[in-house]
Amino acid sequence: MEVKPIGVIRTPFNKIDNMPVQPKGGMEIEGKVHVDCQYAQGLKDVEGFSHLYLLYLWHKAQQSQLIVKPFMDPSLRGIFSTRSPSRPNPIGLSIVRLVKVDGSVLTIRGVDVLDGTPLIDIKPYIHAFDSVENSRSGWMRSSEDEVIQRRSDCRFQ
Numbered sequence: 001m002e003v004k005p006i007g008v009i010r011t012p013f014n015k016i017d018n019m020p021v022q023p024k025g026g027m028e029i030e031g032k033v034h035v036d037c038q039y040a041q042g043l044k045d046v047e048g049f050s051h052l053y054l055l056y057l058w059h060k061a062q063q064s065q066l067i068v069k070p071f072m073d074p075s076l077r078g079i080f081s082t083r084s085p086s087r088p089n090p091i092g093l094s095i096v097r098l099v100k101v102d103g104s105v106l107t108i109r110g111v112d113v114l115d116g117t118p119l120i121d122i123k124p125y126i127h128a129f130d131s132v133e134n135s136r137s138g139w140m141r142s143s144e145d146e147v148i149q150r151r152s153d154c155r156f157q
Contacts, residue, residue, distance in 0.1 A: 005118035007035040007104075009056060011111045016060065019112060030099065031111035033119060040104035043122075047101040051125035052108070056092045057118045058085035092117075095125055 011031040013019045033054065035043060046052070063086050069075070070082040079087055092113065100107040106122075 003120055005036075005057065005120055006039045006122075007033060007119040009033050009054065009111075009113050009115075009117040009119050011113055011115045011117070013111075013114050016114060019114065027097075027110050029111045030107060030109050031096075031113075033106040033108055033122070035104040035106070035119070035122075037104055043101060043104065043106070046098070046106070046122070046124065049098055049124040049126075051095050052098050052106075053121075053123040053125060054092075054094045054096055054108075054113075054119060055121040055123070056094075056113060057120060058087075058090035058092050059116070059118055060114060061085040061087070061090040064088050064090075091120070 009031060010033075012029065065084075065086045066079050067076050068079055068082055068084045068086055070077055070084055083093075085092060094110065094112055096108040096110040098106060099109055
């Protein structure tokens with residue numbers, strides 16, 4: 001099975017340097033999701049959800065590494081314990097707030113992706129399914145404020 005983009009994510013970020021590294025860091029940053037017309041019918045009923053998962057291709061990731069130094073930690077970590085784009089399959093995931101639906105264009109907030117990022121799927125965030133009580137975050141010790149303040153650099157280009 002081949003994975004093909006279903007649209008594109010438009011954001012104010014034209015370069016990787018100094019972007020938020022997680023959606024929390026871009027809480028007030030607005031972007032648009034342009035879904036290709038052939039998939040627009042699939043947006044029926046999406047406006048009832050406050051948040052969406054966006055799955056996308058890190059189209060500018062040029063390397064795959066199994067050990068990386070993540071943005072939020074000075075230690076080397078295994079790629080599958082991070083959200084680094086330097087993955088064997090460069091697939092990204094963000095939870096964004098849905099602001100508005102206008103035909104095949106979604107206005108979103110909480111943007112942490114590069115402008116022109118190929119969108120591969122949209123899924124609704126459903127609290128009863130997705131909220132996990134008593135979860136653990138492994139090595140990640142940064143506070144929410146540290147995550148909000150953190151910006152990217154060129155390490156994963």
